[in-house]
Amino acid sequence: MVLAMLNGSLSVAIVDENHARAAILEEGLLSAGISDVTLVHDTRNLLRQLVDLAPDVIIIDLENPSRDVLEQMFQVSRVVARPVAMFVDRSDSAMIQAAVDAGVSAYVVDGLKKERVKPIVDMAVSRFNAFSRLQGELEKARSELAERKVIERAKGILMKTRRMSEEDAYAALRRLAQAESRKLADVAQSVVTAAKLLG
């Protein structure tokens, strides 16, 4: 494993309140040969926990309010034995851009070579992106299912109250949707709502 050769001795802490995403990243890092990975879920006394762990690299999700807590690690050399810096190299703006776009932020021990840290950040970026794609697909599937359900209910209402066949009911909904340039599911939802209101 190339990663393992480069990063054999690096330790990584992952601070992410989203446990599923943290686990996916942990799995990625472990399979790349980085064995010293710690998940930090409880962000109370975060600085203390990180000082005790003394990781080489900290990966934190961008939406985590505790990012400001980590910023203090730049400052308090009395508290932290090894000063920490954000990202790897101030010149590498492409990596920073990719990380921020993916919702990842990384803090590393100062002086650590860029080549050693980049694979870890890249892994975090790709796993965060994969997670958000997965979540997007899941949401899409969920909403498609919900749409199909509401269309079925609207058809049922029309069949019962207007004594329509299933085919006619569906055609009526489609016609209305086209005439008003609305989504079929939206029209179906109004039928369901109206039926509820009118009892």
Added chain:
Amino acid sequence: MDTDTATLAPPGQDTRTLRIGFIPLVDAAPLVVAQEKGFAAAEGLRLDLKRESSWANIRDRLVLGHFDAAHMLAPMPVAASLGIGSLHTPMAVPLVLTLGGNAITASLPLWAEMRAEVPDLSGTDPKRLGRALAAVVRRRGREGQPPLTFGTVHPFSAHNYELRYWLAAAGVHPDEEARLVVVPPPLMADALAAGQVDAFCVGEPWNSRAVEAGVGRILTTKAHLWRQGPEKVLALRADFAEREGETLAALLRALVKAGAWAEDRANRDELAALLADKRYLDVDARIIHRSLSHRLVLEPGGEEVAVPDFLLFDRAAATFPWQSHALWIYSQMVRWGQVAESPANQEAARRTYRPDLYRKYLGPAGVSLPAASMKVEGALKEPTGVASSAGRMVLGPDGFFDGQEFDPDRVADYIAGFAIHSRR
């Protein structure tokens, strides 16, 4: 100032959308008001306000161009211009959003310890409270107890420097006799209740939330420590400010009008309700109202107390980016070892605040401009008329509670004068 909200954008003018990051705090009000009350629209702007969860995010997104502008801690753009703590990015502060608005709150156990040292302790006087706190620190030291822990919101925040200034003035070295930690504002009250911090310095509504939760006593406020001191600013990348002059002019005009609206007594109820909305602060309007009316409840079950100049959006040239403010911030960065003292650093800090842009874009709009761009902080002991483009402008009182003056022409002397420091 014309605060007619009914003005519509000139016909045919395209609306320009600006992405602006903010943190849910009462002092984000000018941005919220500019968008919600039509001041931005009247200038052909739409403000796409993005609520963020950390100052680090706001800064990074501004640096990377995800945001066009941001609600920012007054010292943060200075730090970015100096290249400390983040990617080195020249920033511009063409306008100040607020003066004041912070407070220092102690846990009830710490408050009890302070009262044990000074039995009739009450009120908000930083000197008396500082003496009581120093006595607690010494006693704990003698008895071998752990040092007190204080929470602030970011290393480059006015909160950090105010708290340190107060502790040091009381004879307590903040780095040697206390522990300073960063806690996200919404978690402050919980951290206080859980004993993770003994006190904190944070903006409203988070002090009042701790009082309401029955876990804290507001000791004193920024208005007591440094009256009319800058708190949040409008920050942009310097290159954006140069490139998009007209857009910036429109934004500044909208924000100055929004600030005047926000400060108007007649609008307090409406503003409190607006900020209470889920999209913005998502806290009880009643608590927000306290800041807006300069009246705080100091302790659980207590009465409201008047705090003059608690939070200013408009009065006393509140929006003017004084370069003396940028230099005071630099003096504290040096004092506490965040940056090396050098003429180049001092100049970079001063130039981050841009009164030139304020004059250029707001002068033609009829906004009153002070004749100077720096002032001796603490020189005005009472409200004082000073020279301005509109003839007269009332500034002050603007002092530090210990009577020390900050002369922006003698920064090195000022820095050298501090007995307690962590200079490199």
